[in-house]
Amino acid sequence: MSNVFIAFQTNEETRSIIEAIADDNPNAIINEQPAMVKIDAPDSLTIKRASIEEKMGRDFDLQELHVHLITLSGHIDETDDEFNLSWLN
Amino acid sequence: MDMKVAAKKLGLKERYAAMTRGLDWETTYQPMDTVYPYDKFEGIKIHDWDKWEDPFRLTMDAYWKYQAEKERKLYAILDAFNQNNGHLGVTDARYINALKLFLTAVTPLEYMAHRGFAHVGRQLRGAGARVACQMQALDELRHAQTQIHSLSNYNKHYNGFHDWRHMHDRIWYLSVPKSFFDDAVTAGPFEYMVAIGFSFEYVLTNLLFVPFISGAAYNGDMGAMAFGFSAQSDEARHMTLGLEMIKFMLEQDPANLPIVQGWIDKWTWRGVRMLTIVGMMMDYMLPKRVMSWKEAWEIYFEESGGALFKDLARYGITIPKCVAQATIEKEHITHQAWTTFYQYGAAAAFNTWIPEKEELDWLSEKYPNTFDKYYRPRLEYLGEQAKQGKRFYSTTLPMLCQCCQIPMFFTEPDDPTKICYRESDHNGEKYHFCSDHCKEIFDHEPEKYVQAWMPVHQIYQGNCFKPDVDPTAEGFDPLAAVLDWYNIQFGRDNLDFEGSEDQKNFDTWRQTAKSNG
Numbered sequence A: 001m002s003n004v005f006i007a008f009q010t011n012e013e014t015r016s017i018i019e020a021i022a023d024d025n026p027n028a029i030i031n032e033q034p035a036m037v038k039i040d041a042p043d044s045l046t047i048k049r050a051s052i053e054e055k056m057g058r059d060f061d062l063q064e065l066h067v068h069l070i071t072l073s074g075h076i077d078e079t080d081d082e083f084n085l086s087w088l089n
Numbered sequence B: 001m002d003m004k005v006a007a008k009k010l011g012l013k014e015r016y017a018a019m020t021r022g023l024d025w026e027t028t029y030q031p032m033d034t035v036y037p038y039d040k041f042e043g044i045k046i047h048d049w050d051k052w053e054d055p056f057r058l059t060m061d062a063y064w065k066y067q068a069e070k071e072r073k074l075y076a077i078l079d080a081f082n083q084n085n086g087h088l089g090v091t092d093a094r095y096i097n098a099l100k101l102f103l104t105a106v107t108p109l110e111y112m113a114h115r116g117f118a119h120v121g122r123q124l125r126g127a128g129a130r131v132a133c134q135m136q137a138l139d140e141l142r143h144a145q146t147q148i149h150s151l152s153n154y155n156k157h158y159n160g161f162h163d164w165r166h167m168h169d170r171i172w173y174l175s176v177p178k179s180f181f182d183d184a185v186t187a188g189p190f191e192y193m194v195a196i197g198f199s200f201e202y203v204l205t206n207l208l209f210v211p212f213i214s215g216a217a218y219n220g221d222m223g224a225m226a227f228g229f230s231a232q233s234d235e236a237r238h239m240t241l242g243l244e245m246i247k248f249m250l251e252q253d254p255a256n257l258p259i260v261q262g263w264i265d266k267w268t269w270r271g272v273r274m275l276t277i278v279g280m281m282m283d284y285m286l287p288k289r290v291m292s293w294k295e296a297w298e299i300y301f302e303e304s305g306g307a308l309f310k311d312l313a314r315y316g317i318t319i320p321k322c323v324a325q326a327t328i329e330k331e332h333i334t335h336q337a338w339t340t341f342y343q344y345g346a347a348a349a350f351n352t353w354i355p356e357k358e359e360l361d362w363l364s365e366k367y368p369n370t371f372d373k374y375y376r377p378r379l380e381y382l383g384e385q386a387k388q389g390k391r392f393y394s395t396t397l398p399m400l401c402q403c404c405q406i407p408m409f410f411t412e413p414d415d416p417t418k419i420c421y422r423e424s425d426h427n428g429e430k431y432h433f434c435s436d437h438c439k440e441i442f443d444h445e446p447e448k449y450v451q452a453w454m455p456v457h458q459i460y461q462g463n464c465f466k467p468d469v470d471p472t473a474e475g476f477d478p479l480a481a482v483l484d485w486y487n488i489q490f491g492r493d494n495l496d497f498e499g500s501e502d503q504k505n506f507d508t509w510r511q512t513a514k515s516n517g
């Protein structure tokens, strides 16, 4: 089993995004570093638009993630509603 | 009457398909092979470009929208940082030397990446891959511009920032990053994608941007943090492109596997060698440290790169052989590199120093197997000499590796007390290498690497002086003439940090900032 990860800049928008990810991925480990947050998860990680909208209290387009993203690893599968990271092996 | 039906908004997948399939066509006035002349000679077989899928599925309108937002955020931070004399808030002025190295070594590579992706974005015959490469070409231009903008503020106050582009083409250690990228852009489009898109972006940029830029933030540099993370926000897309290209080639034809594996092996090692400089910046040039090079290597290469290679095993990809040596070297190379730069500190466009005692203690703790045994005594000896007024500067020129162009300071993988030398003969000439892996790369493509512009050879051949210089004149000082050609101002840009103009100015300005005096 390998970890996937994703990292965001630390700011007001990503606070909600990270909270949503933590709720939706109970196995995820949130690692705070200077000016950034790295999230590791075994095998796969799912980011849900609906959960982020709930936290932010506004509409959210998953492509807004691009503005705050720092890095990631794993294969990406993205739709309008979900952003998935996973390893197939 | 027609029923009015609200047009349903296209989903992400349809929007992307419309852009990357519907807008492309097969040429008829000219054969496709004439329009795309470069995407076959490397031997990569592609049967169906329509199988290409970019998972981010970014369309042009979304691209412009989010990039514009990134720029607005970046420049807002930069303005605030500069308006407020943010440079005086960095931990100490030694840190600023890491930025000098960044501007002269890395920023010109961003521009080269722009050129490389613009070229590949024209030459690949699949529209999906072309669009992704063109976006990356624009990103890379943005990275170069934002770095120049951010760092221009430091040029108002500190030495060594004044002629970075000129220096990049001339200074001995800058030939390491320069030749790395020249090697990549002179390859075919598929090798370029493996070199930069995959090995560099996916496997290695995490080590360049993430811990180092997080470190810049930790040292109070909002300017570097802003451009670093803004660039890195594009990087997720770049990494994905690199990984997609690998998967695509491997899925298209089994005959592609050995070619791709050869490129992965080559470019992992080329990247690892170049990142020696980044590792040194992390261990020695950040006064406040987030993590050691060794720790960063373990997280981003061993753990995350390991997961990647395990995943790619289903296509038959194996972990590059050079990783075994890189794993041993993670405990050595930063110390070897800094000790070398310290000794060649008269010929560098930044200041060097011996770390303070608590910094040496930190290194001892982070490198328990190697630092006290091999490196601390050397650094302490050099520091002691400097205190006695005998600061050591080497004035001889080192032998360079013909492949990575790094001076021969790396040691044998099984004996850290012995410098590693390898050599090959080609057309009656002898060529020298730092390692088995650099030698192997040369042996595979000697015609390419014999053409390398080797800074030390060029100096000895008299090609690194200004045109009006007469090397036969009485009392000719070759080092001074070379520095003049580099546009390094002796005594300002180079030598020890202790006693430097930057050190004095920073102390004075910071005192002024803190008091009414």
Ligand SMILES: [Fe+2]
Binding pocket: B110, B113, B139, B140, B143, B231
């Ligand atoms: Fe870049």
Ligand SMILES: [Fe+2]
Binding pocket: B273, B401, B402, B403, B404, B405, B406, B433, B434, B435, B438
């Ligand atoms: Fe080498």
